[in-house]
Each structure stands twice: as structure tokens, then as C-alpha cells.
Amino acid sequence: MKRIFVSTFLLVVSLVLTKAQTFKFDFSSNKETPEGFIKITPESLFNNALGYGYDFQQPAWDGKSNKPFFFSVNVPDGNYKVTVAIGSKNSAGSTTVRGESRRLFIENLDTRKGELRTETFTINKRNTVIKGNKKVKIKAREKGKPNWDDKLTFEFNGDAPRISSLVIEKVDDVPTVFLCGNSTVVDNDREPWASWGQMITRFFDEKVCIANHAESGLSANSFIYGFRLEKVLSQMKKGDYLLVEFGHNDQKQKGPGKGAYYSFAYYIKQFIDETRMRGGYPVLVTPTRRRQYDKDGKIKDTHEDYPAAIREIAAREGIPVIDLQDMTKVLCEAMGQEESKHLYVHYPARTYPGQNRELKDNTHFNPFGAYEVAKCVIEGMKKAELPIIKNLRADYKGFDPAKPDKYEDFKWNLSPFSEVVKPDGN
Missing domain, CATH: 2.60.120.430 (Galactose-binding lectin)
Structure with missing residues (x-):
């Protein structure tokens, strides 16, 4: 009983x-x-x-x-x-x-x-x-x-x-900021991987909600074909925002009809049109830089025509663009070739459980790098004068990627779970 x-x-x-x-x-x-x-x-x-x-x-x-x-x-x-x-x-x-x-x-x-x-x-x-x-x-x-x-x-x-x-x-009455993107945006649930999409939540008050739908290894078309955009649209309401950052994986697609100004532009237009149909505000984001330097200590351009295509689409459609391509260039060059390792997943062997080899990843960020890039995104929002910037927390003091925070001052208590396999995409 x-x-x-x-x-x-x-x-x-x-x-x-x-x-x-x-x-x-x-x-x-x-x-x-x-x-x-x-x-x-x-x-x-x-x-x-x-x-x-x-x-x-x-x-x-x-x-x-x-x-x-x-x-x-x-x-x-x-x-x-x-x-x-x-x-x-x-x-x-x-x-x-x-x-x-x-x-x-x-x-x-x-x-x-x-x-x-x-x-x-x-x-x-x-x-x-x-x-x-x-x-x-x-x-x-x-x-x-x-x-x-x-x-x-x-x-x-x-x-x-x-x-x-x-x-x-x-x-149900707060604006939602939906994030669409790849491994540089995704919520990583295991150390030491992190992306700006899971850090930007720290800087907004309760009157804004961030909904991160990004996933590692995705391109604009695979995001759509996986019904991820459809899921976003099923939750979108008038006044919401859609931030779209692709390019890393899209540039690997080769063949007839492929390319920044062809298939990529076609798929990005779908994100824009579908958002507008629901009374939302689309915002394009250029891809973050890979940590690749030339002999003069300058960050290389590795994304081909994709950043330029994104800027051109945004101008043609009359929508804001957050230029992470430029800001992360400034950030990496301000830190220098050696110090910028602190932004990415660079750790000696046995830093994390089961990690028998050194981790050297020049695409994916660690928590500190993700935190810095999230601040870059916010500065892009401010430059675009998005109304949601009025809901930044009072302790956000602004950020200049030419004057990054000190890695030594960043305090991050590790989550209990870690993974040595890098996210999909590069």
C-alpha cells in the first residue's frame, strides 16, 4: 500500500x-x-x-x-x-x-x-x-x-x-536572439571547448533571451536541411532576432553552382526572408579568424570570398552585419602569435583526463577565447545599434579587441566533464 x-x-x-x-x-x-x-x-x-x-x-x-x-x-x-x-x-x-x-x-x-x-x-x-x-x-x-x-x-x-x-x-514577452552557426558559435558542453554563443548570455539581463541553435561542422545548407532553421522558426515571434554566422565549412564545398556568391548566398537569403516573414530581425555575422599567421605576424585571410559575400548580402538586403572577421583579426594581432594561443584550444598533454597528446587547435576557442569573442559580438551589436543593447548588464564596461583582457585575470571553474576529441569542422 x-x-x-x-x-x-x-x-x-x-x-x-x-x-x-x-x-x-x-x-x-x-x-x-x-x-x-x-x-x-x-x-x-x-x-x-x-x-x-x-x-x-x-x-x-x-x-x-x-x-x-x-x-x-x-x-x-x-x-x-x-x-x-x-x-x-x-x-x-x-x-x-x-x-x-x-x-x-x-x-x-x-x-x-x-x-x-x-x-x-x-x-x-x-x-x-x-x-x-x-x-x-x-x-x-x-x-x-x-x-x-x-x-x-x-x-x-x-x-x-x-x-x-x-x-x-x-x-513569452521577451525578445529571443536565435543563433545559427557552426562550431565557433555552438554551446560546447565539455571542457576545454567553448564558443561565443554560450558566453554572450553572461552579458544580458533577464529582458533578453539567447537561444543558441548552432552546431559543429554545419554549413548554411546543412543547417537548413537538418530542419534546424525550421525548429528556430517554430519558436520565433515578432520582434525576435536571428544572428547567422557561417562560412567556415561552406568554403569547403566545391563544384558547379557552389561558392560564396552562388549557393551560399542563396541559402543565406533563406534565413533572411524566413525571419522577415515572421516579423523578426536578421543579422549577419562574418566568420571568426583561424589562428594562422604570415611571416610578418599578421593573421592570414583564410575564408576566401565568404566574408566579402556576407557584407555584400547584408548591404543589399539592408540589414546589419557584425564583422567578426575584422574584430578577431585585431584581437589576435593585438595578442601576438604566442599569446593568442590562450584564445584557442592549446594545452600540453595530460591537462585533461584521457588527453595523452598535446592539443593544438587553431580554429576552436577555449572559454577565455569564447568570452573575448562574445564581447566582440556585443560591440558589433552596439555599432549596429540593435535595440537589445539597452539590456546589457550594468557591469558590462565595453570592449576594444585591440586591448584584450589579460588571460591571467580570467577565472573559469572547470565543469566536471571534458573531451579530447575536437568538434566537427575546422
């Missing part, structure tokens, strides 16, 4: 959570739980019947441990305003909050013993379903990634992560 009661209770809780628009969780050590909140204990482990709990087989948080931990809740697709009370009455803390596949939201927030600081941000959640039985054609490497499941997942990291409460509320 007891077993039947427990099963029935879990089913009721799961159904309530699935239909709810607001989810409230209490992580504090207080004996009394605030009205409307669900008390979270070390025994609150995620399963689909319960619909929430500590996740990814990491140790459940006991309120004292300084190790990172994950917490997930099943929610429908959409944008969610998150309000998190950071801190503890029992100890000081330093907390970083990331969401889904390592999207950065709250960075190294220090709290004194007994201090609680309330922070808010908006996060996008999606799964592969478009409509009915139609789904996004994801790659094998994407299966199991937090970005594509039915859960909204949070990673609480930092020197001493401390949280007291978590409130998740569905919102």
Missing part, C-alpha cells in the same frame, strides 16, 4: 510540474519551507517520475560541499525567467551559474556568510520536436546533450557554490 501511495504521489507531482508555468525550489537549511516551494534535500535525485532533482550522477549537494553540482527540472519548450537566491546563512560562497550546455549566466559571485544575493536571467529550453513526428536531425554526438532533452538543467559551480532558492517562470 505504501509503495502505491508513493508512486501515485510522484505521478501527481510530475503532472503538476509538467503543466505548471512556475517552479519553485528551496535549497536552504531552514526547517520551514516557504509556501509554494518544494524542499530540496540530498535525497532529491532526478528521475522522470519526480520531474526534478540533482542530476548527471554527480554527488547531490549537501549545502556544504564546494564541488560543482547539477539540478534539472522537466519543462516544456520556451523561455524561462530564472530567479536564484545565491548565498548561505552558514558559510561564505563564490558561485557561478551555467545552464543547459555550459551557457554562462552568473560569473564568480561572492557572498559573505549570511548574505543572500538575488540574481535573474532568462534561459531558452528546447527539444528536437518541431511538430507532430517531425524532429530536428541531430548528430550522434548531440544525443544526450542538455541542449536537446526535455529538461532544463543548471550547473552550479565556482570556488564554493551556494544557493538558497531557485524560481523558474515561463515568459
Whole structure:
């Protein structure tokens, strides 16, 4: 009888959570739980019947441990305003909050013993379903990634992560910035890989939501043929934005009808037209530079006609262009040939588990490089006078790629998971 009661209770809780628009969780050590909140204990482990709990087989948080931990809740697709009370009455803390596949939201927030600081941000959640039985054609490497499941997942990291409460509320009235692109944009869920799409979330307040649909190895046409654009359009509303960065993989396509001013321009036009049909604002982004220097210490042009074609399409269509091709050139040349390794995945052997060989990748960024390039994107948004720049966080002070941040000053607590295989594309 007891077993039947427990099963029935879990089913009721799961159904309530699935239909709810607001989810409230209490992580504090207080004996009394605030009205409307669900008390979270070390025994609150995620399963689909319960619909929430500590996740990814990491140790459940006991309120004292300084190790990172994950917490997930099943929610429908959409944008969610998150309000998190950071801190503890029992100890000081330093907390970083990331969401889904390592999207950065709250960075190294220090709290004194007994201090609680309330922070808010908006996060996008999606799964592969478009409509009915139609789904996004994801790659094998994407299966199991937090970005594509039915859960909204949070990673609480930092020197001493401390949280007291978590409130998740569905919102439909904030502009969404959809990102379409390749491995230089994608949310990487494993160290040491990172891209600007998962760092730019750090710099906007809760009145803007970033939805990153980029994936490694994709070109403009494979993004469309994989139904990824269709998935984006199924969630797009009037006033949303679409940022499109391709070129890295497109330039490898050879043959009749291929090329920057031919097939590529044709596919990019589809992104523009489909966005405009829905009342959205398309923005083109030129590809980031590869770390390849000439004998004079200048960054090489390796993208052929693609950056010029993107600028020409943007001018013809009367839409903004964010010129990462130029800004990342300035960034890399300002740092110099040796120091610029700190932007990309360059690590000696045995830096990460299972890494038996040196990592030398001159295309894909590490967290510091992704952070710097995200700032370049924001400066491009400012130059284009996109209205959403009014929603930059107050602590964003501006950025000049000719005067990059110091690598030594960048603090990044590693996520528990790493991978030595580089993302698709080059």
C-alpha cells in the first residue's frame, strides 16, 4: 500500500510540474519551507517520475560541499525567467551559474556568510520536436546533450557554490536572439571547448533571451536541411532576432553552382526572408579568424570570398552585419602569435583526463577565447545599434579587441566533464 501511495504521489507531482508555468525550489537549511516551494534535500535525485532533482550522477549537494553540482527540472519548450537566491546563512560562497550546455549566466559571485544575493536571467529550453513526428536531425554526438532533452538543467559551480532558492517562470514577452552557426558559435558542453554563443548570455539581463541553435561542422545548407532553421522558426515571434554566422565549412564545398556568391548566398537569403516573414530581425555575422599567421605576424585571410559575400548580402538586403572577421583579426594581432594561443584550444598533454597528446587547435576557442569573442559580438551589436543593447548588464564596461583582457585575470571553474576529441569542422 505504501509503495502505491508513493508512486501515485510522484505521478501527481510530475503532472503538476509538467503543466505548471512556475517552479519553485528551496535549497536552504531552514526547517520551514516557504509556501509554494518544494524542499530540496540530498535525497532529491532526478528521475522522470519526480520531474526534478540533482542530476548527471554527480554527488547531490549537501549545502556544504564546494564541488560543482547539477539540478534539472522537466519543462516544456520556451523561455524561462530564472530567479536564484545565491548565498548561505552558514558559510561564505563564490558561485557561478551555467545552464543547459555550459551557457554562462552568473560569473564568480561572492557572498559573505549570511548574505543572500538575488540574481535573474532568462534561459531558452528546447527539444528536437518541431511538430507532430517531425524532429530536428541531430548528430550522434548531440544525443544526450542538455541542449536537446526535455529538461532544463543548471550547473552550479565556482570556488564554493551556494544557493538558497531557485524560481523558474515561463515568459513569452521577451525578445529571443536565435543563433545559427557552426562550431565557433555552438554551446560546447565539455571542457576545454567553448564558443561565443554560450558566453554572450553572461552579458544580458533577464529582458533578453539567447537561444543558441548552432552546431559543429554545419554549413548554411546543412543547417537548413537538418530542419534546424525550421525548429528556430517554430519558436520565433515578432520582434525576435536571428544572428547567422557561417562560412567556415561552406568554403569547403566545391563544384558547379557552389561558392560564396552562388549557393551560399542563396541559402543565406533563406534565413533572411524566413525571419522577415515572421516579423523578426536578421543579422549577419562574418566568420571568426583561424589562428594562422604570415611571416610578418599578421593573421592570414583564410575564408576566401565568404566574408566579402556576407557584407555584400547584408548591404543589399539592408540589414546589419557584425564583422567578426575584422574584430578577431585585431584581437589576435593585438595578442601576438604566442599569446593568442590562450584564445584557442592549446594545452600540453595530460591537462585533461584521457588527453595523452598535446592539443593544438587553431580554429576552436577555449572559454577565455569564447568570452573575448562574445564581447566582440556585443560591440558589433552596439555599432549596429540593435535595440537589445539597452539590456546589457550594468557591469558590462565595453570592449576594444585591440586591448584584450589579460588571460591571467580570467577565472573559469572547470565543469566536471571534458573531451579530447575536437568538434566537427575546422
